[in-house]
Each structure stands twice: as structure tokens, then as C-alpha cells.
Amino acid sequence: MAEAATEISPTEARLASLSMPAGGWSEAARKDAAARVRAMGLPQRRDEYWRYTRPDTLTQANAIPAALFHNDETPIFGDIDRVKIVFVDGVFDADASDDLRLEGVSIERLAETKADIHWARDLYGKLEAKGQDPVHRPLAALNTAYATDGVLIHVTGKATKPISLQYHHRAETSDAILHHVIRVDAGAEVTVLENGPAAARFNKVMEVDIADTGVFHHVRAQGRDHERRAATHIFARLGKESTFKSFTLTANGVMTRNECVLELTGDDAIAHVAGACVGDGDFHHDDTVFVTHDAVNCESRQVFKKVLRNGATGVFQGKILVQPGAQKTDGYQISQSLLLDDDSQFLAKPELEIYADDVACSHGSTSGAIDETALFYLRSRGVPEGQATDLLTLAFLAEAVDEIEDETLREEIVARLAAWLERHRS
Amino acid sequence: MLSIKNLQVKLEEEDKEILKGVDLEIEAGKVHAIMGPNGSGKSTLSYVLSGKDGYEVTDGEATLEGEDILDMEPEERAAAGLFLAFQYPVEIPGVGNMTFLRTAVNAQRKARGEEEMSAADFLKAVRARAKELKIDADMLKRPVNVGFSGGEKKRNEILQMAMLEPKMCILDETDSGLDVDAMKLVAEGVNALRSEGRGFLVITHYQRLLDHIKPDVVHIMANGRIVKSGGPELALEVENNGYGDILAEVA
Numbered sequence: 001m002a003e004a005a006t007e008i009s010p011t012e013a014r015l016a017s018l019s020m021p022a023g024g025w026s027e028a029a030r031k032d033a034a035a036r037v038r039a040m041g042l043p044q045r046r047d048e049y050w051r052y053t054r055p056d057t058l059t060q061a062n063a064i065p066a067a068l069f070h071n072d073e074t075p076i077f078g079d080i081d082r083v084k085i086v087f088v089d090g091v092f093d094a095d096a097s098d099d100l101r102l103e104g105v106s107i108e109r110l111a112e113t114k115a116d117i118h119w120a121r122d123l124y125g126k127l128e129a130k131g132q133d134p135v136h137r138p139l140a141a142l143n144t145a146y147a148t149d150g151v152l153i154h155v156t157g158k159a160t161k162p163i164s165l166q167y168h169h170r171a172e173t174s175d176a177i178l179h180h181v182i183r184v185d186a187g188a189e190v191t192v193l194e195n196g197p198a199a200a201r202f203n204k205v206m207e208v209d210i211a212d213t214g215v216f217h218h219v220r221a222q223g224r225d226h227e228r229r230a231a232t233h234i235f236a237r238l239g240k241e242s243t244f245k246s247f248t249l250t251a252n253g254v255m256t257r258n259e260c261v262l263e264l265t266g267d268d269a270i271a272h273v274a275g276a277c278v279g280d281g282d283f284h285h286d287d288t289v290f291v292t293h294d295a296v297n298c299e300s301r302q303v304f305k306k307v308l309r310n311g312a313t314g315v316f317q318g319k320i321l322v323q324p325g326a327q328k329t330d331g332y333q334i335s336q337s338l339l340l341d342d343d344s345q346f347l348a349k350p351e352l353e354i355y356a357d358d359v360a361c362s363h364g365s366t367s368g369a370i371d372e373t374a375l376f377y378l379r380s381r382g383v384p385e386g387q388a389t390d391l392l393t394l395a396f397l398a399e400a401v402d403e404i405e406d407e408t409l410r411e412e413i414v415a416r417l418a419a420w421l422e423r424h425r426s
Numbered sequence: 427m428l429s430i431k432n433l434q435v436k437l438e439e440e441d442k443e444i445l446k447g448v449d450l451e452i453e454a455g456k457v458h459a460i461m462g463p464n465g466s467g468k469s470t471l472s473y474v475l476s477g478k479d480g481y482e483v484t485d486g487e488a489t490l491e492g493e494d495i496l497d498m499e500p501e502e503r504a505a506a507g508l509f510l511a512f513q514y515p516v517e518i519p520g521v522g523n524m525t526f527l528r529t530a531v532n533a534q535r536k537a538r539g540e541e542e543m544s545a546a547d548f549l550k551a552v553r554a555r556a557k558e559l560k561i562d563a564d565m566l567k568r569p570v571n572v573g574f575s576g577g578e579k580k581r582n583e584i585l586q587m588a589m590l591e592p593k594m595c596i597l598d599e600t601d602s603g604l605d606v607d608a609m610k611l612v613a614e615g616v617n618a619l620r621s622e623g624r625g626f627l628v629i630t631h632y633q634r635l636l637d638h639i640k641p642d643v644v645h646i647m648a649n650g651r652i653v654k655s656g657g658p659e660l661a662l663e664v665e666n667n668g669y670g671d672i673l674a675e676v677a
Contacts, residue, residue, distance in 0.1 A: 372479070377516035378526070380476050381586060382504035382534035391529065395520025395569075 010059060011042045011138075017061040018146040018177075021111070025118045029125035033144035036129065040138040049135055052315040052347040053286040057255055058139060058231045063175035063201035066227035069252075073419065075166065076195045076221045076412055082164040083107070085151055089169060089199050090176020092149050096168075104157025105190065110150035110179060120152045120181045127207040127235035131261040135290060140233040140259070143205040147179030154183050155214070159190040162217075167196035169225055174199035180206045184214035184242075191217040191406070197225040208236040210244060212266055218246040219409050221416065222256060226283075229255040234273075240266030240295070247404045249413050250277035250285050251420045257286040264291070264298040264326075274303040274403035276413070278393075278420050279312035279344075286315035287335075293326040293359075302333040305400040307393055308344035309424065319351040322359050331361035338396045339367055340389075340426075386425040393421055427625035428452040428475075428508075428594045433486035435467075435474050444470045446650035447486065450627075452594070457626040459636055461661060462647035463669050468629045469513060471647075472598040476510040477503050490594055504530075505537035507593030511583040511600050518570040523582070526570045527552060531589055555588040559615050577608030584615035595619070596627045601635035613638030633665035646672055 008016070015037065020030055043055035057064055085107070086096035092109055100107040113120070125144040131137060153163060165180070176199035184190060188211075198204070210216050222230065230253065236244050250256055262271045277285045291300045306314035316335035337346030348365040370392055378388035397417060404410040428450070435445040444467050452458050462468050474481050475488060477500035488496050495503050518526070532542040543551070556566060559581045571579050580600055587595055597616065601609050616639050620626070628639055636644070636658065644660040645652045648669065653676040654660065664672065 371518075374516050374518045376478055376500060377512065377518070378530070379500035380478075380504055380510055380512075381526075381530035381590065382501050382537065383530050384501045384533060384537075385499065387529065387533065388501075391521055391526075392518070395518060398520040 009041070011038065013061045014042055014059055014142070020146055021148060024114050025116055025121045026110070026124050029121070030145045032129070033125050033141045036132060036141040037138050037145060040132070040136045040141065042138050042142070047136070049288060049317060052317070053257055053284065057229055058201070058257065063173060063199070064229070065172040066169070066200035066225055066229070067172060068169060069197065069224035069226070076223075076416055077164055077193050080162065080164070080193070080408065082162045082193065084164045084166055086166045086168065087149065087176070087178060087198070089171050089174035090148060090178055090202070102163070103160055104155065104188065105159045105163070106154045106156070107163065108152045110152055111148060113152060119154055119183065123181050123183060123207060123209055124179070127209065127237055128205055128233070130263070131233075131235045137233060137259060137261070139203060139231045140205050140235070143177055143179055143203050143233070147177045147205070150179040150181070152181045153190070153192070154185075155188040155190040156185050157188055162191035162193050164193040164195075167194070167198035167202070169197040169199055169228065172200060175201045177203045179204070182206065182208045182216070184208070184210045184216050186211040186239075187213050189215040191219070194218070194220040195223070197223070197228045198230065200228060202228065202230040202232070204230070204232045206234045208234065208244065210236065210238050210242040212240040213242060214239065215243045216245070217405065219404055219413070220246070220248045221413065222248065222253060223251040223416065226252040227254055229253070231257045233259045233261065235261045236263070236271070238262065238264045238266060238269040238271055241268045242266060243269070244271045245403065245405065246273045247400070247413070248275040249416060250275065250279075251416065252279070252283065253285065254282050255284050257288065259288045260290070262291045262300070263294060264300065265294050267296045267298065269295065269298045271298070272301040272303075272403055274301070274400045276305050276397045276400040276417065277314065278307045278417060278424070279309070279314065280424050281310045281312060283308070283312040285313070287318070289318040291320050291331070293320070293322045293329045293331065295326060297328040298326070299330040300332070301403070302335070303400045303403055304335040305397045306337040306346060307340065307397065308337055308346060309340035309426075311343035313344070314346045316346075316348045316350070316365065318349075318363070319353065320361055320363070322354040322356050322361065324355040326356050327358040329356060329359040329361065331359065333363035334399070335365045336396070337367045338393060339369055390418065390421040390425070394418060427454045428488070428490055428627065430488045431486055433474070433488055434484045435470060435481050436484055438480050438482045444481070444650055445474070448650070448652055450645070450652060452625040452627055454593075454625050455622040456642045457620065457628060457639060458643045458645065459628045459630060459641035459661065460645045460647050460652070461630060461664055466647045467650040468647055469598055472510055472596045472629055475596060476500060476508060501533065501537070504590070505534045509587050509590055509592035509595045511580075511587060511595065511597045513599040513602060515571050515579040515583050517572045519572050521570050523566050523568055523570050524552065527586060527589055530586070534590060552589060555585055558618065559585050559588075560611060561585055576603035577605070577611070580604060580608065580612050581615065584612055588615065588619060593623065594625045594627070596629070598629045599631065600628070601630055601632060609635060610638055633661040636661045648673055
């Protein structure tokens with residue numbers, strides 16, 4: 001134990017707690033990623049993009065235990081006809097999962113794909129690596145290097161059902177790292193759903209490569225266990241005339257950092273990313289979004305709404321980068337918070353960086369309280385104060401929720417939000 | 427129905443007395459009108475009765491069918507049967523008009539211990555009443571008052587009144603911002619609701635609304651008090667001579 005005297009860095013301490021799955025087609029990508037983590041170092045508070053969110057609990061060697069959630073609310077998306085893929089504390093559960101066969105789609109497990117020639121070899125860690133520039137995202141590189149499982153979804157046609165990733169949390173100390181790779185071929189279409197608390201600490205990366213005219217829909221619900229912590233990343237590349245639409249609901253969670261890194265590389269592509277979150281007490285939620293326009297006539301929208309009460313904290317860091325030549329870009333960004341008391345706070349950093357001269361980009365960020373005039377109007381009609389506040393709160397969240405195209409999914413999300421608000425009335 | 431005795435009200439934030447002892451008895455089945463110059467306290471009276479924040483009752487009482495309403499929350503007053511048609515109906519983006527109406531109707535029923543209205547019954551009732559007020563399906567679907575014209579907003583107030591079936595209706599300058607046709611439509615809506623068990627208090631600046639909603643009693647309010655009461659002819663007197671003569675007479 002000669003090293004005992006030497007103080008090792010937090011990054012090395014974290015990496016020492018992990019072991020890299022050996023062999024197979026992903027090995028080279030994993031080794032590259034580990035080198036990236038070491039070169040960058042894990043996030044620290046002084047890093048520009050970690051000023052509003054303390055990274056320590058996400059980067060420390062071991063996960064802080066998180067108590068399990070107990071109430072009789074059934075998991076979301078339960079009534080939807082879907083292909084369910086279940087992970088328990090980050091481990092695939094074959095018994096709880098559906099048959100992974102679906103027309104127009106091939107689904108495989110990252111942990112079981114040993115074949116040396118694999119389509120995902122050209123993708124695994126590639127979008128993540130590209131997404132490290134210009135802003136470092138070391139937790140994503142750590143994920144690429146050390147992910148223990150995940151799904152590889154190759155969409156070749158129009159998927160007839162959504163693919164539903166369900167993350168159960170059973171062990172109070174679980175520390176899960178999952179990495180999904182999704183390739184949507186030209187003209188293909190898929191909806192991916194995600195829900196569940198996943199683990200005491202969850203590090204998840206989803207790389208999505210959408211070929212020309214491909215369509216990708218994503219609806220995610222992060223909820224339940226309040227003490228859970230998560231750092232998630234979505235990296236997506238959009239080809240010509242392709243569509244990417246992602247919505248995330250977050251309810252509860254002492255620490256959630258959701259990063260979304262989108263690159264529009266083909267003309268006429270559409271990327272929408274939206275989020276609605278409701279937080280109480282020591283809730284901390286951070287949406288960090290980076291959209292790069294690298295092609296002509298593309299549209300991007302970022303719509304984020306946060307409802308914060310009893311000292312909860314919301315963070316939004318959103319950027320639109322329009323590269324030289326990306327003319328006719330239509331970029332929109334809005335981040336708003338509804339602060340239900342004086343103790344809660346919303347920290348926003350909207351950024352626009354534009355190197356083309358024929359673009360329309362707008363952004364706005366606001367924090368506000370419940371509109372007292374509207375509240376009185378509702379109450380004067382007989383709606384009790386709590387219910388009236390909920391109605392106005394749901395109305396505030398509507399712009400984000402309305403980004404979900406599918407009506408059934410949208411209604412499920414609204415129902416969850418309404419139930420949460422009812423449980424948390426003061 | 428509505429009984430107001432020596433009601434004295436000041437602003438909560440500053441030491442400013444607005445109502446200086448209002449006395450008013452509105453019987454079931456009757457329409458009372460309050461007229462008065464700007465700043466006389468007419469709108470304050472409607473706000474205080476419906477429970478808006480920002481006012482402090484320093485003396486007096488107000489009861490609805492014998493029940494003290496001043497200690498009630500706004501929603502309790504509504505459930506007890508009080509309704510205020512706002513001078514400026516509030517826009518609520520994101521809340522659908524139908525959702526709003528149904529929530530209100532059922533919240534009141536629940537508060538009174540009655541059974542909630544089924545979705546089908548509610549829809550039927552709303553459609554019938556909306557038709558009478560020339561409110562189309564699109565207006566019902568849109569967010570509450572958002573993008574409504576002045577006339578549409580006032581008609582929407584009357585629709586709410588029709589659906590909630592209050593015992594005591596207060597109309598605060600319902601004629602403001604309305605052209606003649608819109609005013610007639612609104613007045614017809616109000617008249618359709620006139621019944622033996624229901625009282626009305628119509629607050630207005632102008633006599634013309636009272637051509638359409640015929641009052642039983644007209645009160646003139648000035649400087650926080652009711653200074654004169656009389657029959658419908660009092661409104662005509664105001665129309666012809668302004669408030670000056672009346673105020674001089676009572677001064």
C-alpha cells in the first residue's frame with residue numbers, strides 16, 4: 001500500500017470504484033472514453049456549466065443511499081401497448097420485460113452483444129465524443145467507458161408500438177450506468193418511452209442518430225423516489241428532413257441533471273426538446289441544453305417550465321449555436337419558472353451564438369408567482385384555493401406539455417402532474 | 427336575500443376609507459341598481475362582497491340569507507350563492523373555458539354537499555345556455571377569455587352565471603365596453619335569469635343598461651355612501667341632469 005500516502009484525485013477515486021466491461025466490439029470506444037474522462041477530469045463546482053448545480057454527489061466514488069418510494073400510484077405508461085424493457089437497479093430483467101421482437105426494429109442488449117461486427121460500433125460513444133466540444137460533459141464520457149448495460153435499437157421501418165424503457169429502483173444503494181444507442185434509418189420512425197427512478201444514483205446516456213427523413217419521438221417521466229440522483233445525457237444527430245422530439249417530466253428528485261446535446265446536420269431538420277418539472281423542498285433540477293445548427297432551414301425549439309415550492313431549485317442552461325452557413329435557421333428557446341413561495345429559486349442562463357446573418361432566433365426566461373387576479377377569479381366562481389392554484393399551475397406547464405404530439409401520452413403526463421400537485425398542496 | 431348594514435371599508439395597504447357606512451337590502455326576485463360617479467365606491471362594494479384581497483372591513487356587516495359572508499373565503503361565498511360578473515373578466519391562458527366552467531360548477535356542488543354533474547349532463551346544459559347567448563363551440567374550447575372581444579367576455583360572464591345558478595348576482599359595470607347590440611344580448615341573458623328566488627345588484631355608470639335590465643330600485647352612491655334611493659325614474663334623472671343636482675340636494 002505504497003500509494004496510501006498519495007492523495008488521489010476525485011476523478012481517479014471515482015474511476016477506481018468502477019470496472020470496465022472487457023472485450024467485445026465496444027472495447028476500443030470504452031477505452032477512448034476513459035481517456036477522455038481522465039483528460040477532462042470529472043465536473044467541479046468551478047466549471048462554467050456547473051455553477052448552479054453541485055456535481056459532488058454525482059461524481060463521488062459511491063452513491064448516497066436513496067429511500068424507496070411508496071405510494072399506490074401505478075407506474076406511468078402502464079396502459080399503453082408497448083414493448084417493455086425493464087431494468088432493475090440498472091440490470092436488465094428478462095422476466096419482467098416483453099419479447100424484444102418488433103417489426104421494423106431490432107433491439108439488443110449492450111451487455112449481451114458480443115459479436116465483433118456490430119452496427120452500433122460506428123455509433124457507440126461517437127456522438128458523445130463529438131458532444132464534448134465545445135462544452136465538456138465528463139459524466140457522459142464516464143458512462144461510455146463504464147456502462148454495464150443498455151439497449152441498442154436499430155429502427156429500419158415504422159415501429160408499430162413504442163419501445164418503453166422502465167427503470168425500477170429496488171436497492172437503496174444502487175448505482176447504475178446505462179448506455180443506449182438508437183439508430184433511426186432513413187424514413188423510419190420510432191417512439192421511445194422512459195420512466196422510473198432507476199437507482200439511488202443513475203448515469204444514463206442515450207445516443208440517437210437519425211438518418212435523413214427519420215423520425216424520433218421521446219417521452220420520459222422521471223419521478224417517484226425523492227432521494228434519487230441522476231445525470232442523464234441525450235446526444236442526437238439529425239439528418240436531412242429528420243425530426244427529433246423529446247419531452248421530459250420530472251417530479252421529485254434531490255438531484256437531476258438532464259443534458260441534451262443536439263446537432264442538426266442536414267437541411268430542413270426539426271428538433272424540439274421540452275421539459276416540465278415540479279419540485280418541492282430540497283428538489284434540485286437542472287436542464288442543460290445545447291443545440292447546434294449546422295445546416296440550412298432547420299427549426300429548433302426548447303420549451304422548459306418549472307414549478308418550484310418550499311425552497312426547491314431549478315436550473316436552465318440553454319444554448320443555440322448557429323454555425324456559419326446555417327441560414328434560415330428558426331431557433332426558439334423559452335425557460336420559465338413558477339415560484340410558489342419566496343424560498344424557491346430559478347437560475348437561468350440562456351445563450352445564443354449566431355454566425356449566420358439570415359436567421360430568426362428568440363429566447364426568453366422568466367420567473368413569476370401565481371397570478372393573484374386569475375386566482376381570485378377562479379375562487380369567486382367557487383373553485384377552492386388549492387384546486388384553483390393547481391389549475392393555474394397546470395396552465396403554466398401546458399406550453400411544455402403540449403410539445404408532446406401523442407394525445408394519450410400527453411394526457412398521461414398531465415394526469416401525473418395533476419396528481420403530484422394535489423399531493424403537494426399546502 | 428342580501429343585507430348590508432353600515433358597511434365600512436378601508437384599503438388594507440393605506441389609511442384610505444372607501445365605504446363609509448353602506449346600507450342596502452336586496453330582496454329575492456328584485457333588481458337593484460347602483461349608480462354613481464367615478465370613485466364613489468361602487469366597484470369596491472362588489473369586490474368586498476365577493477371577497478377580494480386588499481380591503482379591510484372596519485365596521486358593519488353583510489349577510490346572504492342571514493349568513494355572514496364577510497368571514498367567508500371567496501369560494502365559500504360562491505358556494506353560498508353569490509356571483510360577481512366582473513367589470514374586467516380575467517384572461518386565463520392554458521385553462522380551457524369548459525374545464526373552468528365544469529370545475530366551478532362541480533366545486534360548488536361539492537361544497538354544498540350535492541352530487542357532481544356528469545360530463546354528459548354538463549355538456550348538454552352548457553350547450554343550451556351557450557346557444558342562447560350566441561356563444562359558439564370555439565369560444566367554449568378556447569382558454570378562459572383569451573382572445574375574446576369585450577362583448578364575448580361579458581357574454582362569457584353571463585354564461586358562467588347561468589351555469590352556476592347563483593342566488594345573488596352582482597353585475598359590475600357589465601355594460602362597459604359594449605356596443606348596443608352586445609349590451610342587448612347580455613341584458614337578455616340576465617333577464618332570462620330573473621326569477622323569484624334570485625336577487626340582482628346591477629352596478630352601472632349609465633342609464634342605458636337599465637333600459638334593458640329594468641330595475642325595481644335605483645340607488646345613487648357617492649363618496650362611499652348610498653345618498654339617495656328611488657324607483658327607475660331616478661336613473662332617468664341622472665341620465666338627464668347628471669349627478670350634480672342629486673349630490674347638491676343631499677349635501
